[in-house]
Amino acid sequence: MSNLRIATVIGARPQFVKAAPLSLEIANTSGIEEVSIHTGQHYDAKMSDIFFSDLALPKPAYNLGIGGGTHGKMTGQMLAAIEEVLLNEAPDAVLVYGDTNSTLAGGLAATKLHIPVIHVEAGLRSFNRKMPEEVNRVMVDHISTLLFCPTVTSVENLTREGITEGVHQVGDLMFDATLALSPIAEERSNLLDELTLTPKSYCTATLHRADNTESPEAIERALSYMIECANGKEVVIPVHPRTRIAAKRFGISIERPGLRAIEPLGYLDMIMLAKNASMIFTDSGGLQKEAYFHGVPCVTLRSETEWTETVSAGWNRLWSDENYLSKHDIVEYGDGRSAQKMVNVIRGWLAH
Numbered sequence: 001m002s003n004l005r006i007a008t009v010i011g012a013r014p015q016f017v018k019a020a021p022l023s024l025e026i027a028n029t030s031g032i033e034e035v036s037i038h039t040g041q042h043y044d045a046k047m048s049d050i051f052f053s054d055l056a057l058p059k060p061a062y063n064l065g066i067g068g069g070t071h072g073k074m075t076g077q078m079l080a081a082i083e084e085v086l087l088n089e090a091p092d093a094v095l096v097y098g099d100t101n102s103t104l105a106g107g108l109a110a111t112k113l114h115i116p117v118i119h120v121e122a123g124l125r126s127f128n129r130k131m132p133e134e135v136n137r138v139m140v141d142h143i144s145t146l147l148f149c150p151t152v153t154s155v156e157n158l159t160r161e162g163i164t165e166g167v168h169q170v171g172d173l174m175f176d177a178t179l180a181l182s183p184i185a186e187e188r189s190n191l192l193d194e195l196t197l198t199p200k201s202y203c204t205a206t207l208h209r210a211d212n213t214e215s216p217e218a219i220e221r222a223l224s225y226m227i228e229c230a231n232g233k234e235v236v237i238p239v240h241p242r243t244r245i246a247a248k249r250f251g252i253s254i255e256r257p258g259l260r261a262i263e264p265l266g267y268l269d270m271i272m273l274a275k276n277a278s279m280i281f282t283d284s285g286g287l288q289k290e291a292y293f294h295g296v297p298c299v300t301l302r303s304e305t306e307w308t309e310t311v312s313a314g315w316n317r318l319w320s321d322e323n324y325l326s327k328h329d330i331v332e333y334g335d336g337r338s339a340q341k342m343v344n345v346i347r348g349w350l351a352h
């Protein structure tokens with residue numbers, strides 16, 4: 001019998017991280033093969049190439065080179081280009097991760113060709129439709145055949161929208177990645193020495209969401225908040241291209257007393273920066289969870305979060321909240337074997 005073929009669409013930094021454990025698991029499973037399509041949404045070496053080497057991810061079979069531009073243009077170009085690849089490859093299913101424009105384009109291209117869609121990180125909701133990510137994830141959930149949810153809440157969100165078939169709660173793939181890559185980061189990364197940082201003597205931060213970068217006031221508000229909240233500790237911030245571009249446009253300097261701006265980091269260096277920080281400020285979904293994995297308190301620079309269990313477990317708070325709730329473990333993120341669970345489900349389903 002010939003192998004079942006999955007086409008995976010990736011494009012943005014967090015998707016490379018999630019793909020690492022799952023692509024490895026697929027590669028180690030007989031009977032399934034994967035063809036990987038990089039949309040090019042993230043194209044700088046520091047946003048893309050370094051992740052492939054840090055994560056030992058194989059080079060994608062296709063790189064569509066579609067990055068930048070407005071949401072509509074980017075998504076539309078991706079849709080057309082992915083469709084062409086899918087017509088050529090004729091996979092049995094298309095797998096997409098998370099909530100980016102690459103996720104939406106991959107899901108739409110597949111469903112228009114009647115190819116089943118597998119959505120990893122399904123059911124997450126911020127209930128804020130102004131976020132492009134919220135629109136992307138809602139759309140993709142509603143056209144997916146297999147939906148891999150990380151948490152109980154994400155399953156409940158889907159149930160509320162009438163999606164109950166093909167839903168599997170499998171834990172969090174980023175936890176798999178953190179468990180596998182943390183020891184490697186410890187061994188290989190020299191970042192703390194390079195930046196002359198000592199563990200727990202500094203805070204770290206990331207900032208890139210549209211809400212926090214669309215006006216000079218929004219950027220200033222976020223930067224001032226972190227400096228104040230860091231209470232005298234230096235805040236080290238690897239600056240995302242979106243934020244760098246926006247700050248330049250508004251004539252704002254990110255570097256200032258109390259804040260050290262550095263270039264975007266590869267995954268291994270980011271693990272070291274995050275796990276040794278005394279506190280993390282972020283508007284990224286992934287880093288909110290990684291803060292918990294590393295046992296570092298987090299403040300989310302947004303007025304809502306999809307990862308509500310990080311807040312109810314006392315490891316994260318929204319910046320509008322004064323205090324953390326009391327701490328407990330988050331068992332639903334699983335035991336580092338989410339990738340294995342997903343591949344088992346995919347295998348059973350594709351075999352039908």
Ligand code: UD1
Binds near residue numbers: 013
């Ligand atoms: C995207 C995702 C967001 C995810 C984030 C992770 C969408 C709608 N948003 O946001 O959900 O959390 O990735 O980082 O898909 N740019 C560069 N070099 C790069 C990549 C981007 O200069 O390698 C520039 C782009 O040209 C653009 C800006 O940065 O001007 C924003 O990039 P874009 O891919 O649109 O969205 P992100 O903010 O990265």
